Amino acid sequence: MHANSPCPVARSADLLGDRWALLIIRDAFDGISRFGDFQRSLGAARNILSDRLRRLVEAGLLVQQPAADGSAYQDYVLTAAGQDLFPLLVALRQWGERHRFAAGEAHSQLIESSSRRPLPYMQPHGRDGQPLHAADTRVRKLKEGGGRA
Known part of the structure; x- marks a missing residue:
């Protein structure tokens, strides 16, 4: 891992250099916000998708919030840092x-x-x-x- 690297490319690649992370961000820009919808779009295994979503939330690129429709679901929404991608x-x-x-x-x-x-x-x-x-x-x-x- 390059978490302490002085190179911005190395630090960014640590987070975004994974195909699933970039495709999740792409889908978020396309309006996908729910776990099941990400899974249908990407075809990723649940454990992989769950891990990548968690990492993107921890990195401040996505935030979880209650679903806009009032259901029990959580939506994943791009933060300002995520929008900057x-x-x-x-x-x-x-x-x-x-x-x-x-x-x-x-x-x-x-x-x-x-x-x-x-x-x-x-x-x-x-x-x-x-x-x-x-x-x-x-x-x-x-x-x-x-x-x-």
């Missing part, structure tokens, strides 16, 4: 659309509700508005307390 899911989706499907192969597509058009490709941009590529960036190591190393 939207760009990550969009980036994974767009990468998958480009690199994991054959030309013309059917797949789902994320569209903007108002225009009903696919989202533009996500690309980091610099302060000048120009697209950034990996070669245009570098990692700055920080020492404890937020200062430069």
